[in-house]
Amino acid sequence: MNKVITINLDGIAYQLEEGGYDALRAYLETATARLQGNPDRDEILSDIERAIAEKFRALLGSHKTVVVAKQVAAVLAEMGSIEADSGEAADPCASGTGAPSSASGHGTAGEERAAWRGGTPRRLYRIHEGAMIAGVCNGIAAYVNVDPTLVRLAFVLLTMLWGTGLVFYLVMAIMLPEARSPEEKSAASGAPSTAQEFIRRAKEGYYEAMKGFPDRKARREWKRRFKREMRANADQWRHNWHSYCAEHAPFHPGMGFALPLLSLLHGAATVLWICALISLLATGTVFGLALPANVPAWVAALLLFIVYCILAAPLKATRRACYRGFGKPRWAWSFVFILDAAVWLAVVAALLWLAVHYFPELREGVQGIPSLAHQAADDIRVWWKGK
Amino acid sequence: MMSVNEKFSAIRKGLLEFLLLQIIATEKVYVADILKQLSGTEFATQEGTLYPLLSKMRREGLLDYEWKESEAGPPRKYYELTVKGREQLRETLEYWGKINGTVKKLGQK
Numbered sequence: 001m002n003k004v005i006t007i008n009l010d011g012i013a014y015q016l017e018e019g020g021y022d023a024l025r026a027y028l029e030t031a032t033a034r035l036q037g038n039p040d041r042d043e044i045l046s047d048i049e050r051a052i053a054e055k056f057r058a059l060l061g062s063h064k065t066v067v068v069a070k071q072v073a074a075v076l077a078e079m080g081s082i083e084a085d086s087g088e089a090a091d092p093c094a095s096g097t098g099a100p101s102s103a104s105g106h107g108t109a110g111e112e113r114a115a116w117r118g119g120t121p122r123r124l125y126r127i128h129e130g131a132m133i134a135g136v137c138n139g140i141a142a143y144v145n146v147d148p149t150l151v152r153l154a155f156v157l158l159t160m161l162w163g164t165g166l167v168f169y170l171v172m173a174i175m176l177p178e179a180r181s182p183e184e185k186s187a188a189s190g191a192p193s194t195a196q197e198f199i200r201r202a203k204e205g206y207y208e209a210m211k212g213f214p215d216r217k218a219r220r221e222w223k224r225r226f227k228r229e230m231r232a233n234a235d236q237w238r239h240n241w242h243s244y245c246a247e248h249a250p251f252h253p254g255m256g257f258a259l260p261l262l263s264l265l266h267g268a269a270t271v272l273w274i275c276a277l278i279s280l281l282a283t284g285t286v287f288g289l290a291l292p293a294n295v296p297a298w299v300a301a302l303l304l305f306i307v308y309c310i311l312a313a314p315l316k317a318t319r320r321a322c323y324r325g326f327g328k329p330r331w332a333w334s335f336v337f338i339l340d341a342a343v344w345l346a347v348v349a350a351l352l353w354l355a356v357h358y359f360p361e362l363r364e365g366v367q368g369i370p371s372l373a374h375q376a377a378d379d380i381r382v383w384w385k386g387k
Numbered sequence: 388m389m390s391v392n393e394k395f396s397a398i399r400k401g402l403l404e405f406l407l408l409q410i411i412a413t414e415k416v417y418v419a420d421i422l423k424q425l426s427g428t429e430f431a432t433q434e435g436t437l438y439p440l441l442s443k444m445r446r447e448g449l450l451d452y453e454w455k456e457s458e459a460g461p462p463r464k465y466y467e468l469t470v471k472g473r474e475q476l477r478e479t480l481e482y483w484g485k486i487n488g489t490v491k492k493l494g495q496k
């Protein structure tokens with residue numbers, strides 16, 4: 001008796017014997033390592049996964065569901081080992097353009113990004129899943145990789161300008177094709193498979209399999225196993241995503257200068273927020289700006305927090321992206337991270353110290369925080385009961 | 388002692404791209420077709436070599452692909468040549484003719 005592991009290749013679930021699974025994983029890991037630095041790495045890997053899936057499909061008849069280890073080994077042998085760049089060795093003249101690993105040293109970040117963009121074709125589609133109207137905003141969001149809500153908001157704002165957004169939307173709704181096949185859907189976001197896609201597929205597989213278990217105990221067992229495997233898949237996916245992010249944020253020397261500046265801004269924003277909060281709690285005003293009479297202090301505090309989050313989010317995101325730029329050796333990343341965190345903390349501490357030192361109201365506010373917290377809690381309780 | 392097979396592996400490697408251009412020039416093909424056409428020749432290849440090479444050629448603008456539904460299973464990538472690819476094939480054929488001529492001519496002396 002052999003353990004069987006369910007995997008997902010090209011959107012279809014296959015069951016492999018454990019030995020076969022290990023072999024397949026080792027093969028794909030080697031392939032990933034060999035294609036390191038290839039701008040089309042993700043695409044080639046998905047091509048290879050697709051080819052393996054096709055071979056598995058051919059092996060499995062209607063009555064057969066498990067691919068045994070020997071068959072996996074045979075399929076992998078048929079695939080052959082991944083050769084990093086076949087053109088490079090034979091033609092030295094072409095190696096400048098052909099071998100991305102050698103080019104990346106000289107090419108600018110922009111060129112590299114362009115090459116990457118070219119690698120996974122990104123196309124503008126309408127995406128129906130999770131769409132509000134025709135999926136135009138959804139498609140644009142996937143294309144430029146932002147939250148669809150932001151795109152929708154932009155359209156609404158544009159509509160306020162003499163209806164420009166509405167006209168634009170209608171034109172796009174008519175012109176853009178809809179993403180139907182899984183390939184089109186992944187082309188819409190440019191990524192081989194997105195988180196949503198992963199979760200959707202996982203769920204689909206889950207409920208399909210659940211139907212086949214009339215026995216309660218077997219079903220529970222399957223559920224447990226499925227959850228465990230999905231967790232492992234999710235970890236793997238997260239790992240891939242992280243390495244993908246680290247890979248494609250090209251290093252730019254400017255980041256070295258930008259990072260402390262960003263940290264400074266981020267720190268200043270935090271301090272501003274804390275000061276505003278203290279001022280609000282201590283005096284009921286935000287930097288001298290009185291609240292409307294019927295707004296309780298805690299609502300204002302919450303609003304302040306939201307405003308802070310909105311202001312700080314892009315700063316935070318950019319800082320993260322900068323770290324990834326240092327991603328090549330792992331230790332450099334952590335070093336930069338620690339250094340930057342230290343800078344950030346120092347900025348926050350220094351500014352706070354200055355603020356408390358030079359503004360007596362703030363000092364009083366800080367001293368009054370415990371009693372204010374009690375009062376705020378009471379306020380909330382009263383408000384809650386009143387409701 | 389190296390066999391002929393080993394000796395010319397570098398040449399075969401270099402010519403593979405040329406052959407791919409020629410295969411793809413005749414019709415839209417997908418990878419299994421290409422492998423079938425190459426199998427049994429001196430240029431028999433595996434997916435592991437072909438996919439990276441095809442993707443490199445696509446990056447260089449020699450070919451492009453489109454997704455096509457297949458009778459069984461998910462859609463497949465069908466490759467075709469771009470204008471640049473055809474131009475390259477023409478040039479390579481010309482050059483290949485020259486090399487061939489040179490080999491023959493030098494052999495006759």
